[in-house]
Amino acid sequence: MQLQERIELMSKLGDLLSKGDDELDVTISKAALHNPWFTQASVRHAIDAVCKNFLEKEALKAWSDNYNISDKYKKNVGLILAGNIPMVGFHDLLSVFISGHVAKVKLSSKDEVMMQFIISQLKRLDARSNSYFEVVDRLNDIDAMIATGSNSTGNYFSKYFGHLPNIIRRNRHAVAVVPNSISKEALSNLGKDIFTYFGLGCRNVSKLYLEDGFEIQRFFDAIVSYGDVIYHNKYKNNYDYSNALYLLNQIEFLTNNFLIVRESRDITSRIASVHYEYFTDLNQLESDLVANKDAIQCVVSQRAIGNLNCVNYGEAQSPSLTQYADGVDIMQFLTELHD
Structure with missing residues (x-):
C-alpha cells in the first residue's frame, strides 16, 4: 500500500467509528464487561477522541508530510501496548502503519477487545492491510521495539530489547x-x-x-x-x-x-x-x-x-497527532528505520 492509500484507510476507519453500528455497540459492551474500569461511556469517549484527533484525512496528510516516509522498505516493529485506558495504544499502531512498517503487536489483556476490533476492521476495509498487522503472544523476529509499561517493566524492556532501536516508556x-x-x-x-x-x-x-x-x-x-x-x-x-x-x-x-x-x-x-x-x-x-x-x-x-x-484546562486527554507520549517523536524514530 502507498502512503496515500494508508491515509485513506485510516480515514475510512474514522468514518466507521464515528457513524457506529450494532457491531461497534456490541464491542463496546464487551470491552466494558472485560475490564470493569472501562465503562461504555469511557470507551466511547476514547473513540471520539481518536476520531477527532487522529483520523481526519487532512490532519493525517499534514502530519505525514513532516516526515520522509518510504514505501519500499518495511521493518517489523514490535509493539507492547499499555491497557490502562481504552485504546491507549492506538497512536503507536497508527504511527507504525502510516510510516509503512509492519506492527507485531503484543496487546494488553486489559484492552484487547477494542484493539482487536480496530485491527479486524482495518483488515475488513482493505485486505491489503492484513500484511501490516500481526497480533502475537511473543515478540520474535523484530527490527525495532516500542514498549509502554511501568518503571519496573520499563527496566526489563530496556534490558531485553536494548540491542534493538527502541522507545521504552515508563510511568508518567x-x-x-x-x-x-x-x-x-x-x-x-x-x-x-x-x-x-x-x-x-x-x-x-x-x-x-x-x-x-x-x-x-x-x-x-x-x-x-x-x-x-x-x-x-x-x-x-x-x-x-x-x-x-x-x-x-x-x-x-x-x-x-x-x-x-x-x-x-x-x-x-x-x-x-x-x-x-x-x-x-x-x-x-x-x-x-x-x-x-x-x-x-x-x-x-x-x-x-x-x-x-x-x-489548556480540560484538554489533557485529547492529545493531537504531534503530542507524542514522553515527548519522543515516534514518527521520526520510525522513518529513520528506513535508512
Missing part, C-alpha cells in the same frame, strides 16, 4: 498549574483532566500546583458535577481504601466525599486522590517542573512552561 503523570486568577469554568474543565478514565491515564492530572493564597474550596465547588464518579465500584473501593489508610496513619487530607486532596511534594498520587503544593514564584515553579520533566507527561496550564508539553 500530568500536573496542573492553578493561579489565583483561574476562572470557575477553567477549574471545572480541570475536573475532566482528573476524572476522565477515573484518573488511570498517564495524561490524567495527579498533582495541582496552587498559587499561594488559592482557596481549595474554590476547586471543590467547581468539580461538583463529577461527583457521580464515586458510584463506580472500583473507584469507590480505591477512595475508601485511601481514606482509611490516611486516617489510620494520621495523614492530613481534605475531601469532598469523592476525591481526596493531600498536600505532598510527590507527583504520583493514589487513585481517587490528587496531591497539591503551593507556589509563590512562577519562575521557580518552571525550574522545578523542568527538573522533573521525566516524570511529567504534560502540564495543564494557561501559559507555556519551558519546553514542556502544555495543554
Whole structure:
C-alpha cells in the first residue's frame, strides 16, 4: 500500500467509528464487561477522541508530510501496548502503519477487545492491510521495539530489547498549574483532566500546583458535577481504601466525599486522590517542573512552561497527532528505520 492509500484507510476507519453500528455497540459492551474500569461511556469517549484527533484525512496528510516516509522498505516493529485506558495504544499502531512498517503487536489483556476490533476492521476495509498487522503472544523476529509499561517493566524492556532501536516508556503523570486568577469554568474543565478514565491515564492530572493564597474550596465547588464518579465500584473501593489508610496513619487530607486532596511534594498520587503544593514564584515553579520533566507527561496550564508539553484546562486527554507520549517523536524514530 502507498502512503496515500494508508491515509485513506485510516480515514475510512474514522468514518466507521464515528457513524457506529450494532457491531461497534456490541464491542463496546464487551470491552466494558472485560475490564470493569472501562465503562461504555469511557470507551466511547476514547473513540471520539481518536476520531477527532487522529483520523481526519487532512490532519493525517499534514502530519505525514513532516516526515520522509518510504514505501519500499518495511521493518517489523514490535509493539507492547499499555491497557490502562481504552485504546491507549492506538497512536503507536497508527504511527507504525502510516510510516509503512509492519506492527507485531503484543496487546494488553486489559484492552484487547477494542484493539482487536480496530485491527479486524482495518483488515475488513482493505485486505491489503492484513500484511501490516500481526497480533502475537511473543515478540520474535523484530527490527525495532516500542514498549509502554511501568518503571519496573520499563527496566526489563530496556534490558531485553536494548540491542534493538527502541522507545521504552515508563510511568508518567500530568500536573496542573492553578493561579489565583483561574476562572470557575477553567477549574471545572480541570475536573475532566482528573476524572476522565477515573484518573488511570498517564495524561490524567495527579498533582495541582496552587498559587499561594488559592482557596481549595474554590476547586471543590467547581468539580461538583463529577461527583457521580464515586458510584463506580472500583473507584469507590480505591477512595475508601485511601481514606482509611490516611486516617489510620494520621495523614492530613481534605475531601469532598469523592476525591481526596493531600498536600505532598510527590507527583504520583493514589487513585481517587490528587496531591497539591503551593507556589509563590512562577519562575521557580518552571525550574522545578523542568527538573522533573521525566516524570511529567504534560502540564495543564494557561501559559507555556519551558519546553514542556502544555495543554489548556480540560484538554489533557485529547492529545493531537504531534503530542507524542514522553515527548519522543515516534514518527521520526520510525522513518529513520528506513535508512
